[in-house]
Amino acid sequence: MPQHLIRKLERFTRLSYEDKGALNEAASRKVRHFAAHQDIVREGDRPEHVNLILDGWACRYKTLEDGRRQIISFFLPGDLCDPHIFVLREMDHSIGTITQVRLAEISRDSILDLTERHPRITRALWWEMLVTAAVQREWTVNIGQRAGLERVGHLLCELFIRLRSVGLTEGDSCLLPITQVDLGEATGLTNVHVNRVLQELRGNGLIILKGRQLTIPDLEALQRVSLFSANYLHLDHEGRHLDANGSVQPPT
Template sequence: MTDALVKKLEHFVRLSSHDKEILARAAAERVRKLGSHEPIVLEGDKPAVIYLVLDGWACRYKHLEDGRRQIVSFFLPGDLCDLNVFILREMDHSIASLGNVTVAEISRPNFEAILEGHSRIAQALWWDSLVTIAIQREWTVNLGQRDALERVAHLFCELFIRLRTAGQTRGKSCDFPVTQTELADATGMSTVHVNRTLQELRNMRLINLANRTLTIHDLSRLMQTGLFNPNYLHLDHEGAHLDANE
């Protein structure tokens, strides 16, 4: 069940068969299944484990005092939630499932043993954490500078490429268990505005979104529409070409 994680990490560092076995053991330490829209961890909780998404999607979000919500990131299969979370006294955000989700809970001793004893895995995880920070910067640019059409197009491009990197796409399609309300919470738009933007993208024959499936008919044109440059995902890092036997 760590295939998505391994495929993603190998864009940064070539992992050996032993490295992959170590990751598989860590992911099997404790597995938890959640239904749709269930909390994984809540703001104010004391961090106890690192979560690895094995299957399904989750989101990181913040609630304002008046109940409004901002989704600040999506977690996809193969994503680790907060590598340095044990530094915190309490969670400053919440994470919840989107649809059915399976997560692995990796304990602090197990995770620290992996970092200390397996340098190649540690290198890949640090690269992955830097990409996570880069994605957050890009989301800030998305909210601050792109218009509605560009925001949604950019988000679709990012999510599709991240899923493709982890081996989670099917040709031009991928699972997309995100409602229009959740898209609105992620893009800083109203649900009505999101609906109109989706209709515009459909009329441009760029995407189709139905039955929890996103189909991108022309990725190149969608990237142009969203002013999308994938450089912040760092998928061409030279570390991916390292020999696993070094």
């Protein structure tokens, strides 16, 4: 069961058993495994299916001719790598793994069938695409206007909250398998600058980093320092309280 995706989509609308069954069937037809630091799809490839991240972390990136890389977004468990990517003639970016990744390849026909036969899934996917666009806008602001400490802190807040929304945090801690180089490529900072920022965040008691584990003792404090507002993630959409028939669920 692609439980992380279902949990994300149900923030928008409550899915029926039939909806969940259709998603499960589509996500189980072809499951692939990738090692860390491996391309899932390369710029110039012809996209023929949608990739759903089941386990592990990946990223969307662009590479300049001289080898410099810009990470454009991170993919976490439950993320679809663009639900309608197959309408493009060729990829204009690459998607690569950060950790080992298990993903489902969902065919063009399966996506079309889901959207034609399951209107609640269709509405939820519209919402998901709008949130993805909102995240991309926020990343542009992050690189263009925020200072170094604010950029890194903002990204850590976003990743933690996204992981929490699909049940992948434990209290104030979460897995953070990205390196300082990855952080630099996502925030437009040098490795030296990223190291200095992390030391400052640690020194101020805003984060604890132990290996691949991130702890944020006071999320509100980190949000204030990073000028972070979670509004662009649209976690409080009113539709999450609706059942599969559109009626309001009683409180539990």
